[in-house]
Amino acid sequence: MNRASSQRIGWASVTPALLWTLVFFVVPFIAMAVMSLHPKAGEGLSLAAYTQFFTSPSYWLALVNSLEVTAIVTVISVLLAYPFAWILAFIVPERWQRLALMLAVLPFWTSYVVRSYSWLLVLAEKGVVNSALVNLGLLSEPVQLANTRAGTVIGFVHFFVMLLTLTIFANLKQLSPNYRKAAVDLGASGLQSFIHVILPLTLPGIMVGAFLTFVLAIGDYITPQILGGNNELLMPQLIMMQIGRRGDFASASALSLILMAVVTVAYLACARWLKIERA
Amino acid sequence: MTRVLATIYALLLYGFIFLPVAVLVLFSFQGTLFPIPPFNGPSLRWYAAVLGDARLTAGLGNSVLVALTTSGLATLLGFLSAWGFARFHLPASAFLRGLITLPLTVSYLIIGMGLLIFFNWIGLPKSLLAAGIGHVVINLPLCFAIIYSQLGEHQANIERAARDLGAGEAKVLLLVTAPMMWPALFAAFFLSMTFSWDEFVISFLLTRFETTLPVEIWNLLRAGLNPKTNAVGAMVFGVSIILAIVFELGAFRKRPQ
Numbered sequence: 317m318n319r320a321s322s323q324r325i326g327w328a329s330v331t332p333a334l335l336w337t338l339v340f341f342v343v344p345f346i347a348m349a350v351m352s353l354h355p356k357a358g359e360g361l362s363l364a365a366y367t368q369f370f371t372s373p374s375y376w377l378a379l380v381n382s383l384e385v386t387a388i389v390t391v392i393s394v395l396l397a398y399p400f401a402w403i404l405a406f407i408v409p410e411r412w413q414r415l416a417l418m419l420a421v422l423p424f425w426t427s428y429v430v431r432s433y434s435w436l437l438v439l440a441e442k443g444v445v446n447s448a449l450v451n452l453g454l455l456s457e458p459v460q461l462a463n464t465r466a467g468t469v470i471g472f473v474h475f476f477v478m479l480l481t482l483t484i485f486a487n488l489k490q491l492s493p494n495y496r497k498a499a500v501d502l503g504a505s506g507l508q509s510f511i512h513v514i515l516p517l518t519l520p521g522i523m524v525g526a527f528l529t530f531v532l533a534i535g536d537y538i539t540p541q542i543l544g545g546n547n548e549l550l551m552p553q554l555i556m557m558q559i560g561r562r563g564d565f566a567s568a569s570a571l572s573l574i575l576m577a578v579v580t581v582a583y584l585a586c587a588r589w590l591k592i593e594r595a
Numbered sequence: 596m597t598r599v600l601a602t603i604y605a606l607l608l609y610g611f612i613f614l615p616v617a618v619l620v621l622f623s624f625q626g627t628l629f630p631i632p633p634f635n636g637p638s639l640r641w642y643a644a645v646l647g648d649a650r651l652t653a654g655l656g657n658s659v660l661v662a663l664t665t666s667g668l669a670t671l672l673g674f675l676s677a678w679g680f681a682r683f684h685l686p687a688s689a690f691l692r693g694l695i696t697l698p699l700t701v702s703y704l705i706i707g708m709g710l711l712i713f714f715n716w717i718g719l720p721k722s723l724l725a726a727g728i729g730h731v732v733i734n735l736p737l738c739f740a741i742i743y744s745q746l747g748e749h750q751a752n753i754e755r756a757a758r759d760l761g762a763g764e765a766k767v768l769l770l771v772t773a774p775m776m777w778p779a780l781f782a783a784f785f786l787s788m789t790f791s792w793d794e795f796v797i798s799f800l801l802t803r804f805e806t807t808l809p810v811e812i813w814n815l816l817r818a819g820l821n822p823k824t825n826a827v828g829a830m831v832f833g834v835s836i837i838l839a840i841v842f843e844l845g846a847f848r849k850r851p852q
Contacts, residue, residue: 325764326683333676333695333735340732341698344709351712400608403601418843420609423616425835427793429809430828433816434615437622437630440820444618447632478612535702537796542816552704559800565712572705583700 352569365570378554379574385465385550386534389472390526396473397480398522404481405488417485421478432542435471436462439543463545471543472533479532480525487521488514527586531579551575616832623825630822641826651827654811657723658792661807665730666787672731673738673783678772681746682754692743696736706732707797714801721803729797734790738783745779785842789835 355364369375400420408416423431438444439461446458461467495517499509533539537552544550549557551571558568622630624637645651679685680692698706710729719725750772757771758764773780795809802810808831815824 322683323685326679326685329675329679329683329768330685330691333672333739334691336672336731336735337695337698340710340713340728341706342694344706344713347713347716348705348709396608399604403605407598407601408605420612422836423612425789425839426616426619426828426832427795427809427812427835429795429812429816430619430824430831431615433812433824433828434619437618437820437825438615440631442629442631444614444632474611474615477608531700531702535704537704552702555704555708559708559711565715568708569712572708576701576705579700579702 348569349573351565352573353566355566365566366574368567369570369574374549375554375571378549378551379578381465381548382534382551382575383578385468385472385540386530389469389476389533390529392469392473393476393480393529394522394526397477397525398484400477401481401484401488405485417482420481423474424478428538429542431475432471432539435467435474435543439467439470462543463547465544465548468540468544468550471539472536475539476529476533480522480529483521483525483528484518487518491517523586527582530582534579535575619825620829620832622822623829625822625825628822630820630825641822642830644823645827645830648823650814651808651811654806654808657805658808661723661727661730661798662788662791665727665791666734666784669731669734669738669787670742670780670784672735674742674773674776674780677739677743677746678768681743682751692739695739698732699736699740703733703794703796707800710797711800721801723802723805723807725801726798726807729801730787730791730794733794733797734787737790738787741783741786742776742779745776750775782842785838789838789842792835792838 352365353361353363355362404413404416404420426434436443440446441458441460441462443462445461446455449455450458461470491514495513496509499513500506504512535552537556540550540553541556544553546553552575555568555571555575558564558571621634623641624634624639625641626635626638676695680688685691707729710725710732714721714725753775754767754771757767762771793809794807795813798807798810799813808827812824812827812831815821815827818824
């Protein structure tokens with residue numbers, strides 16, 4: 317087979333996927349960018365949709381809220397998941413590990429909308445948590461958990477603890493046990509070998525998981541909408557509100573692009589840990 | 596001592612992870628009107644209500660249809676492109692591969708918004724077709740990445756042998772590469788299935804009258820806490836668990852050496 321015909325077959329096989337991505341991802345993206353610059357139909361270019369974001373405090377606040385909630389969620393999730401993954405990887409006997417891990421991520425398989433709704437059941441004023449605490453006499457009256465930032469955080473943490481347990485577990489299992497043995501042989505205590513040997517070695521895996529948490533959480537509409545309510549808006553809620561209630565596509569586009577820019581900055585900040593390579 | 600603490604910690608985490616699912620399933624069997632304590636049951640009345648709800652059953656059918664067709668298409672496109680990039684030296688290969696995987700880094704909300712504006716512009720009405728196109732956009736990079744990572748030199752040699760024995764490219768692809776790549780194709784297809792099955796925001800933005808199950812469940816939520824939502828949620832959970840088990844058995848089963 318000569319080189320030219322081999323090239324032709326190569327192009328023929330990659331073209332459908334490239335075209336699909338071009339037409340249904342790149343072009344819509346450009347359409348969105350153009351839309352964000354045309355706030356009023358028939359008029360010329362204008363940055364009004366962007367200046368609106370940077371000048372009106374309620375829009376700003378959505379981004380600040382999003383960043384705060386995402387940061388809180390990422391930190392809590394990593395702190396909860398790391399010891400859990402550790403226990404699964406090093407304390408649970410080898411033959412039970414697979415089952416233990418599968419159980420730890422089982423609720424992953426509930427649909428996303430349903431999972432948030434389930435937390436609403438748990439956190440509602442007359443829900444399971446409040447009923448139990450009131451009946452046990454620990455609370456005199458129910459606390460409000462649903463429709464608050466705490467609700468959003470709990471819902472997110474639930475999801476990302478599972479995700480991070482998976483990634484950190486995989487990371488811990490990849491470590492050769494020799495590192496720990498060597499550290500102990502050289503006189504390190506358990507804690508020392510953890511801080512100076514294991515933690516630095518698993519840091520890249522933690523960063524990948526944390527980045528994934530950040531990206532997925534900051535772009536999610538469902539959890540804050542169901543569990544956080546409308547008292548405090550996050551960016552995705554604000555974007556959906558522009559489309560739904562106001563039909564303001566220019567503003568929704570501008571906000572989406574701003575959100576993407578934020579994610580890109582986060583990506584660049586973590587880029588050195590996020591090298592995905594072909595096996 | 597460490598062991599005791601570890602056990603307590605693990606049990607607490609398992610409790611946290613399972614709490615919402617347990618509450619969801621328990622109160623799907625609620626006998627009264629509200630899925631909150633005390634529990635009065637078990638009763639199957641809400642399951643009957645779900646099966647008798649034409650919107651929910653239609654949503655279920657639509658979800659299955661969209662998941663099957665979009666996962667099939669995404670796997671096909673992903674396989675062809677992964678094979679093309681792995682086997683032929685194409686110019687700007689790294690850039691083009693990056694382009695195909697780019698949608699992985701963008702949130703579904705933004706992909707859905709872009710498509711909404713684009714479809715408005717070209718005049719494609721909101722429909723299952725529109726949402727399906729979006730599902731292929733989000734699943735294609737995933738399928739591509741999974742299959743591309745599994746196309747090694749080992750299979751290339753077997754393909755060369757088939758070519759030397761006179762097989763044309765189409766035959767090599769269909770009768771040699773695809774069967775060899777079966778585990779990766781299967782993994783790509785099933786992962787796409789679960790993502791499409793669960794996808795909400797793109798379907799929410801891009802469908803109107805006929806829609807998928809997650810959107811119908813979303814519509815139910817407007818009525819507040821309702822055991823019917825529990826019942827349909829528990830059923831979706833059941834289906835997903837079955838998919839997960841099939842995936843586990845199919846993709847990770849140790850192949851005989």
